[in-house]
Amino acid sequence: MVGRKQFDVDEALRRAMHVFWRWGYSEASIDRLTEGTGLGRSSLYSTFGDKSALFRKSLERYAQTYHPLYDQALSGPHPSPSAVVAAYLQVTLNRIADPAVPDGCLLTVSATQIPALDAEGQAVVRAMIDGVRAMLEQALLAAGADEQEAAELALCTLATNKSLAVLSRAGFSDEELATVAAAAARVP
Amino acid sequence: MVGRKQFDVDEALRRAMHVFWRWGYSEASIDRLTEGTGLGRSSLYSTFGDKSALFRKSLERYAQTYHPLYDQALSGPHPSPSAVVAAYLQVTLNRIADPAVPDGCLLTVSATQIPALDAEGQAVVRAMIDGVRAMLEQALLAAGADEQEAAELALCTLATNKSLAVLSRAGFSDEELATVAAAAARVP
């Protein structure tokens, strides 16, 4: 049971990410993290550092997992800004509908708990949200939106994304979330 | 210091509500609640019961505080459904802009932490969200929307409300939030 690592580091990080995602930072106790990852406390600490560091690595893992999906959805040539919005939100809807991952969105859960995070965690959360906004803005510009339009629509799409996460956590159905997303994509 | 109550029960509840609002249920420790209310542990427990009961009473206090404002904004005769949406979201914007209360929205913070709440807390949160939706739907019907339109617009306005709370927590400015609200009210 000892000598060389007995587990897959990336898979363990993926599971830890799910624990933070489901429970939020405060309620993601070390016991829940060890149980969720299958690792012992020693392995957790020696591999990822303390809870705050593991949380930040989970956030980065979250970005690495879903960033390519959003990137692909945004990359294709889009006939209009609203098509960009629809494509983006569809990725979010697909993620939320995935029964293999917790409800909502790790980034949104973390954002609402910002006062409970340390300075590094807060900074990572804010940086990731800003990154999403910038990515959206870029894609909207590429789809023919002017600067002001792109900035406003990026902000509103980010907002819709957050709202889908909250409603999902509150128990709203996939159909209701799809209704919200469709309305958000119905823009001039 | 003893004999008859040395504090105003309602004011203490208001302050406890602010603690839950700012920190969320998990991070609202008894110590933070005693410090925030100015009460001793004995007074807290004898007056409000345990933490879960105090949380539920804080949620109800939240509703009692802001329900009348939303009710008033929704009651007036509105020329169109979109006017209803604008009036509703303006109340939310005003609350968020109030420097005397924490960022975001107690109900939204609680909704994202639903897995951390006990069954009673979850039920109250869900019931309150449903209540908001019903109130919105009613006002939209009164403003001339047909049933399907009212249902969809109520859902979307609820969603926008949640998104404003999340963005507020993430540090977005009042102007940015107003932009999101204005776009949400710009509907057919």
Add this chain to the structure above:
DNA sequence: CGCATATTGGAACGATCGGTGCAAGATGTG
């Protein structure tokens, strides 16, 4: 094989968690 290295499970740390018990004392009633 022998030894340094790396990893593991588990015990243990002090701090904090939510919650309870109780003595002290101020108040209202007689």
Add this chain to the structure above:
DNA sequence: CACATCTTGCACCGATCGTTCCAATATGCG
């Protein structure tokens, strides 16, 4: 004044928190 009632401050409870330490041991290298 005497007494029952109520509230308060504070100590204290077991449980859990995040974190550290350490003995045990499997591995890779010489």
